[in-house]
Structure formats: structure tokens, C-alpha cells
Amino acid sequence: MKQAIALFVLCSAVSARAEVGVSAGASFNFKADFRNAARTQGSLSSPDTAGNRTYDDGYVRSDNIPGYPDQTRYYGYDTADGADISVPGELTLHSSQTIIDAQEASGEQSEGQPSIEIYWKENLTDNDRLNIGLRAAFRWQRIELDSASVSTTTTRTENHTYLYSSGALLTGSYDGYPTPTPGYPVIGDTPTTETVSYTVGESLVVFREIKADIFGFDLGPTLSFDLAEKLSFTASAGGTVAWIQSDFSYEQGAYSSGSDWDEDWLFGAYVSADLQYKLGERWGIFGGVAYVRLEDFEQEVDGMVSELQSDDSYTLRCGLFFE
Known part of the structure; x- marks a missing residue:
């Protein structure tokens, strides 16, 4: 100046x-x-390393059990966050992602x-x-x-179900990593079923x-x-x-x-x-x-x-x- x-x-x-x-x-x-x-918030349950998955209401990690390569003791869940143990022999965990629609605007x-x-x-x-x-x-x-x-939000939810053959899961929460509870059920280390759902959410101001x-x-x-x-x-x-x-x-x-x-x-x-x-x-x-x-x-x-x-x-x- x-x-x-x-x-x-x-x-x-x-x-x-x-x-x-x-x-x-x-x-x-x-x-x-x-x-x-389009923008997303939150992450879905893609493995961060082979066999390891993190969910909104729990996790599943790989575990080399001698003689049972497809099972794991290292898992956790919390029913208060949405984990479902209501069906005997099944543990269903969830992960969700919010998708915010793409839009254009102008300021004059x-x-x-x-x-x-x-x-x-x-x-x-x-x-x-x-x-x-x-x-x-x-x-x-x-x-x-x-x-x-x-903008409008849409929530994409993945539901993964893991099977176990003996024992019972306790109501509430469980944390089996790095020290699992002796005698607690061993589950499969990969989900046997996957379902995906979409829910239209809220409108928000950008x-x-x-x-x-x-x-x-x-x-x-x-x-x-x-x-x-x-x-x-x-x-x-x-x-x-x-x-x-x-x-x-x-x-x-x-x-x-x-x-x-x-x-x-x-x-x-x-x-x-x-x-x-x-x-x-x-x-x-x-x-x-x-x-x-x-x-x-x-x-x-x-x-x-x-x-x-x-x-x-x-x-x-x-x-x-x-x-």
C-alpha cells in the first residue's frame, strides 16, 4: 500500500x-x-487387515486356533449399541455409513x-x-x-451374522481380545450372511x-x-x-x-x-x-x-x- x-x-x-x-x-x-x-460419514466393516473387522457394536479378529483355522475366540459385542444375540447360535453385528447427497449452490x-x-x-x-x-x-x-x-442424508447399514455351535452368549457386552474368557463360545471368523439396508434420514443445512x-x-x-x-x-x-x-x-x-x-x-x-x-x-x-x-x-x-x-x-x- x-x-x-x-x-x-x-x-x-x-x-x-x-x-x-x-x-x-x-x-x-x-x-x-x-x-x-457425495460425501460419507462413518466407515463400514471392510477388514482393516485380513480377517479383522470393526463394527459400530463390536469387532471380530482372526485367531489361529490349532485344528480350527476358520474360528476365533477374539471377538466382542455390546447389545446396548445394537449387537443382536437373540437367535441361538448366531451373533449379528452392524456397521453403518451416512451418505450426504451431492449438491450445488451459488452465492451472489x-x-x-x-x-x-x-x-x-x-x-x-x-x-x-x-x-x-x-x-x-x-x-x-x-x-x-x-x-x-x-442436503438429504441416507444411511447404509451392513448386517453381518457369525455362527457358533456350542455354548451361549451372555446378554450385555463381551470383550474377548486380547484375553478371551475360558469356555466362552468360539465363533466363525468370517460372516456367513450379509444383508444391506438403506434408510432415508434427515435433511440438513449446508x-x-x-x-x-x-x-x-x-x-x-x-x-x-x-x-x-x-x-x-x-x-x-x-x-x-x-x-x-x-x-x-x-x-x-x-x-x-x-x-x-x-x-x-x-x-x-x-x-x-x-x-x-x-x-x-x-x-x-x-x-x-x-x-x-x-x-x-x-x-x-x-x-x-x-x-x-x-x-x-x-x-x-x-x-x-x-x-
């Missing part, structure tokens, strides 16, 4: 025809596209958000009414966008937000002409480069949340138009509009994607100029 101000002051001192100005404004119509793939800036610009301009010609010049400007913009959308600061530098030619004794019009167009610092965050009901902070260079182009009115011999007021088109800026966290777009954005501004 200090370097930019120093640059404008230096450039304005080069020629008596130079002009500097400062303005405050409001930016409109920035947009963020939010999207994500509905209110003007702050913008500040400092510029330097110098006419390269010295005609009475129409002049060609050069304009450089440093600007700051604050962008805040959010979106709330509704909230996503992006907060960004954009520091831009514009450079391009100008065309200025006098409309009246104290009133003039200036148009400018050229290239722009911007440094963006952005914080993207999301909340997915009570299931998950996350955030990502990122920064990058963006390139683009600008077009602007201003009306100037002199209040004194070497100073006055001005007002106008600027359209700045930058590259899209994308962030991702936990599969959630935010894409900031400036296609339709514009800035209204007003300020003071000095010659």
Missing part, C-alpha cells in the same frame, strides 16, 4: 499535466459457485461491498478539448459471499462462505474530453493484475466442518468511465463506474469447492482529484 502511494506521488510530480485521485466505492455482482461430490453479492482506489493519470497530448493519456490505479476490494442449501480481499493494479490508456467549462469525461481500458487472499469455510450440519485459506495472483482486464467536475483551479470531484474481469479463483476443502467469479461484477465510485 505504501509503495503504491509513493509511486503515484512520484508519477504526479513528473509533469504538471499529471492528475492524482482517490475514491471510495461499492462493488456489486461478484458470484461464488459452490459444489461438492446482493449488496455493495467496500472498494478503495488511488489513481494517477497523465495526458500525453495537449489539446483544447480532446486528449489521450495514460492511467495507473491501485485498488482494494472486500468480497463476502455465502450460501445455505439443503452453509458455505467465502471472505476475500483483492488488491489490484490497473494500467491502460485514457481518452478525455471536455463537456463544459468545468465538466469533463474520461474513459479508460487496459490490463489488470490482482493479488487475492481468501478464506473459504463450510458447515455441514452436525456432521462436519472445515476451512481453507489461500492466496494467488489473478490476471484480467478493466474498463472504466468517469465524470469530473472542477471545484477549484486544480482540484475537483468525480464519479463513475468500473468493470474489472479477473480469472476465476477456486478453493477446495474436504471435497467442498468454491469458485469465485467476477464476470458480471462492477464498481460504482466517487472521490476527489488533484492536478
Whole structure:
């Protein structure tokens, strides 16, 4: 910021025809596209190592019993969590996974958000009414966008049944690893049956937000002409480069949340138009509009994607100029 101000002051001192100005404004119509793939919470009972399975209500581990390679003493369950021992000779364990549907949403800036610009301009010609010049400007913009959308959850449940041939399982809970209880039933170390069920669950609100600061530098030619004794019009167009610092965050009901902070260079182009009115011999007021088109800026966290777009954005501004 200090370097930019120093640059404008230096450039304005080069020629008596130079002009500097400062303005405050409001930016409109920035947009963020939010999207994500289907997301899951929780894990199913795929073995983490050969023969070992973990469930929501128990576990089964492999056990090399001499003479009985397909059975194990290392298992546990808790009927309070859902383990089923109601059928003699069977132990049924469960694992579930919540699937949150994929959805897209967008956040669009509905209110003007702050913008500040400092510029330097110098006419390269010295005609009475129409002049060609050069304009450089440093600007700051604050962008805040959010979106709330509704997702639906579906619960996928796997039910695995293990068989045993003698003894009985006790009501309540049992923990047989690493020290099984002597005389307690030995079960098969792989499930004999598997069933899968799906249950439509709750609707939840997914909230996503992006907060960004954009520091831009514009450079391009100008065309200025006098409309009246104290009133003039200036148009400018050229290239722009911007440094963006952005914080993207999301909340997915009570299931998950996350955030990502990122920064990058963006390139683009600008077009602007201003009306100037002199209040004194070497100073006055001005007002106008600027359209700045930058590259899209994308962030991702936990599969959630935010894409900031400036296609339709514009800035209204007003300020003071000095010659």
C-alpha cells in the first residue's frame, strides 16, 4: 500500500499535466459457485487387515486356533449399541455409513461491498478539448459471499451374522481380545450372511462462505474530453493484475466442518468511465463506474469447492482529484 502511494506521488510530480485521485466505492455482482461430490460419514466393516473387522457394536479378529483355522475366540459385542444375540447360535453385528447427497449452490453479492482506489493519470497530448493519456490505479476490494442449501442424508447399514455351535452368549457386552474368557463360545471368523439396508434420514443445512480481499493494479490508456467549462469525461481500458487472499469455510450440519485459506495472483482486464467536475483551479470531484474481469479463483476443502467469479461484477465510485 505504501509503495503504491509513493509511486503515484512520484508519477504526479513528473509533469504538471499529471492528475492524482482517490475514491471510495461499492462493488456489486461478484458470484461464488459452490459444489461438492457425495460425501460419507462413518466407515463400514471392510477388514482393516485380513480377517479383522470393526463394527459400530463390536469387532471380530482372526485367531489361529490349532485344528480350527476358520474360528476365533477374539471377538466382542455390546447389545446396548445394537449387537443382536437373540437367535441361538448366531451373533449379528452392524456397521453403518451416512451418505450426504451431492449438491450445488451459488452465492451472489446482493449488496455493495467496500472498494478503495488511488489513481494517477497523465495526458500525453495537449489539446483544447480532446486528449489521450495514460492511467495507473491501485485498488482494494472486500468480497463476502455465502450460501445455505439443503442436503438429504441416507444411511447404509451392513448386517453381518457369525455362527457358533456350542455354548451361549451372555446378554450385555463381551470383550474377548486380547484375553478371551475360558469356555466362552468360539465363533466363525468370517460372516456367513450379509444383508444391506438403506434408510432415508434427515435433511440438513449446508452453509458455505467465502471472505476475500483483492488488491489490484490497473494500467491502460485514457481518452478525455471536455463537456463544459468545468465538466469533463474520461474513459479508460487496459490490463489488470490482482493479488487475492481468501478464506473459504463450510458447515455441514452436525456432521462436519472445515476451512481453507489461500492466496494467488489473478490476471484480467478493466474498463472504466468517469465524470469530473472542477471545484477549484486544480482540484475537483468525480464519479463513475468500473468493470474489472479477473480469472476465476477456486478453493477446495474436504471435497467442498468454491469458485469465485467476477464476470458480471462492477464498481460504482466517487472521490476527489488533484492536478
